[in-house]
Amino acid sequence: MASAVPSPLGIPTPPPPPPPAQPADEKVDYFNLPRPVAYEEIQREAIFSLKPELFEGMRFDFTKGLNQRFSLSHSVFMGPTEVPSQGAETIKIPTSHYEFGANFLDPKLMLIGRVLTDGRLSARVRCNITDKLAFKANAQLTQEPHMSHGIFNFDYEGSDFRTQFQLGNGALFGANYIQSVSPRLSLGGEVFWAGQHRKSGVGFAARYNTPKTVATGQVASTGMVALSYVQKVTEKVSLATDFMYNYLSRDVTTSVGYDYILRQCRLRGKIDSNGVAAAYLEERLNMGLNFILSAEVDHSKKDYKFGFGLTVGE
Numbered sequence: 001m002a003s004a005v006p007s008p009l010g011i012p013t014p015p016p017p018p019p020p021a022q023p024a025d026e027k028v029d030y031f032n033l034p035r036p037v038a039y040e041e042i043q044r045e046a047i048f049s050l051k052p053e054l055f056e057g058m059r060f061d062f063t064k065g066l067n068q069r070f071s072l073s074h075s076v077f078m079g080p081t082e083v084p085s086q087g088a089e090t091i092k093i094p095t096s097h098y099e100f101g102a103n104f105l106d107p108k109l110m111l112i113g114r115v116l117t118d119g120r121l122s123a124r125v126r127c128n129i130t131d132k133l134a135f136k137a138n139a140q141l142t143q144e145p146h147m148s149h150g151i152f153n154f155d156y157e158g159s160d161f162r163t164q165f166q167l168g169n170g171a172l173f174g175a176n177y178i179q180s181v182s183p184r185l186s187l188g189g190e191v192f193w194a195g196q197h198r199k200s201g202v203g204f205a206a207r208y209n210t211p212k213t214v215a216t217g218q219v220a221s222t223g224m225v226a227l228s229y230v231q232k233v234t235e236k237v238s239l240a241t242d243f244m245y246n247y248l249s250r251d252v253t254t255s256v257g258y259d260y261i262l263r264q265c266r267l268r269g270k271i272d273s274n275g276v277a278a279a280y281l282e283e284r285l286n287m288g289l290n291f292i293l294s295a296e297v298d299h300s301k302k303d304y305k306f307g308f309g310l311t312v313g314e
Helices: 044-050
Strands: 057-065 070-083 091-105 109-116 121-128 133-141 149-157 161-168 172-180 185-194 199-209 213-220 224-232 237-246 251-261 265-272 276-286 289-298 303-312
Touching: 044 213, 044 224, 044 237, 044 251, 044 265
Parallel strands: 057 303
Antiparallel strands: 057 070, 070 091, 091 109, 109 121, 121 133, 133 149, 149 161, 161 172, 172 185, 185 199, 199 213, 213 224, 224 237, 237 251, 251 265, 265 276, 276 289, 289 303
């Protein structure tokens, strides 16, 4: 037991406190690992910051809830549409369309349908067959030949893994699997076969996440190498960057972006190695009323896109 140390004035001073005990390293229970994110959502944080839903022109969305599960939506869009061209300049033609939608949302069943004035019809279905098995379907029908497509997914969630099996038109078959190997690291892989185009591929992915950071990496036999990193600076500010490389075509693109949450709005923006700068602003004007601004500037191609819109309804 430490004794009191006399001070120069003769007054005893208390002994210094003992150093804090070093916490013992927590042992990892590898039989009780967390469930990882879905393989197709490995880069979801980076995509949310770096790839917002940019648009050009005017957009108006209105959603009316009829009850707790069923709602109707109306969307009007007016703006240019890009058409393919042989030159470097971008050719745009003015277009407009109206979209009618119906939504049914239930904890075990989700049905979403959209129909546009140009004849396109899209539908999404998600059904939880059991607590661990779910069925998903996405389909889009159009009047253009060979442009309609559909895909069906069967998702299974284990205690520390996820797996998915895919079926699609054009003799498309695919499967992926992702497994947690530690509380923060998950590894996975995928395979696919497109019989109509006689193409196949295999890919691998890794994801490392902490409460402040998310780092991901993907590589595929199709030539794609994708890396991403997201840093949560504060509760309201996040920074993100990604790196895309195709070792077959030698194309390289990298970008940096941010996600900033203010009191009444959310601002996201990015700039990439091609010199393209973009920003997306969502301003909450009132309960159920949001104002949207979108901008994308490409000086090299002299392509400038600006859009604004209103979203009404929850």
